[in-house]
Amino acid sequence: MSKAGRLVVLVSGSGTNLQALLDASADPSYGARVVAVGADRDGIEGLARASRADVPTFVEKLRDYATRTDWDAAIAAKIAEYEPDLVVSAGFMKILGPPTLTAFPLLNTHPALLPSFPGAHGVRDALAHGVKVTGCTVMLADAGVDTGPIVAQEAVPVLPGDDEAGLHERIKTVERRLLVDIVGRMAREGWTVSGRTVRIGNHTGGEST
Numbered sequence: 001m002s003k004a005g006r007l008v009v010l011v012s013g014s015g016t017n018l019q020a021l022l023d024a025s026a027d028p029s030y031g032a033r034v035v036a037v038g039a040d041r042d043g044i045e046g047l048a049r050a051s052r053a054d055v056p057t058f059v060e061k062l063r064d065y066a067t068r069t070d071w072d073a074a075i076a077a078k079i080a081e082y083e084p085d086l087v088v089s090a091g092f093m094k095i096l097g098p099p100t101l102t103a104f105p106l107l108n109t110h111p112a113l114l115p116s117f118p119g120a121h122g123v124r125d126a127l128a129h130g131v132k133v134t135g136c137t138v139m140l141a142d143a144g145v146d147t148g149p150i151v152a153q154e155a156v157p158v159l160p161g162d163d164e165a166g167l168h169e170r171i172k173t174v175e176r177r178l179l180v181d182i183v184g185r186m187a188r189e190g191w192t193v194s195g196r197t198v199r200i201g202n203h204t205g206g207e208s209t
């Protein structure tokens with residue numbers, strides 16, 4: 001059974017999911033704390049949020065490395081410096097390779113109901129398809145793109161006149177609550193993975209979370 005007290009959170013943008021985790025971890029009973037924040041780019045609000053919270057940060061830019069393999073090795077090594085129990089991808093916009101995936105559990109949050117609309121533009125793609133219901137997904141990442149086992153999902157209605165930004169903000173309100181809940185439960189209760197089923201705690205019933 002895995003536990004998740006030490007979190008490294010990876011961001012690429014505004015970091016509102018990160019901020020929700022920082023706020024939650026201020027309560028010692030939450031059971032997890034953000035020990036570092038990493039990014040693939042600098043000058044983003046997510047890094048500023050970490051600095052304001054006195055959390056160490058690091059940036060590993062793909063363009064600084066000769067190959068993607070070199071970048072994969074570098075970001076995995078940087079993550080390892082902080083000895084995380086769980087890495088949380090919260091708006092991190094790079095696919096992570098085997099050096100990270102084989103060393104740490106990677107929890108990812110995605111603004112669509114996987115397996116629908118995977119990838120970097122889930123909200124845009126769902127809206128373009130004309131769905132009436134979308135949502136968010138928290139999953140354990142594997143080597144694929146948003147193909148890992150699903151931990152939790154929550155639906156969000158698409159409203160008439162929604163544009164991508166407005167729908168995404170509505171999704172993020174739900175997503176932040178879901179991510180904070182799941183990370184906290186994983187940290188306090190641990191989790192197991194059996195095939196595509198993730199069980200948090202010692203549940204032996206049919207539920208998957």
Ligand SMILES: Nc1nc2c(c(=O)[nH]1)N[C@@H](CN(C=O)c1ccc(C(=O)N[C@@H](CCC(=O)O)C(=O)O)cc1)CN2
Nearest residue numbers: 089093094095096108110119120141142143144145146
């Ligand atoms: N091994 C994995 N790593 C990551 C996953 C995953 O499922 N497996 N999820 C992503 C987050 N994500 C969706 O939730 C996602 C983010 C970005 C992309 C993507 O196509 N990225 C491109 C570059 C895009 C850019 O730089 O703007 C790329 O990596 O080449 C797909 C899915 C986090 N990591």
Ligand SMILES: NCC(=O)N[C@@H]1O[C@H](COP(=O)([O-])[O-])[C@@H](O)[C@H]1O
Nearest residue numbers: 013014015016017091109110111119
């Ligand atoms: N496919 C990855 C992806 O689209 N991730 C999404 O980026 C947003 C980041 O918001 P934040 O930086 O304010 O937390 C979140 O909605 C997250 O699900």
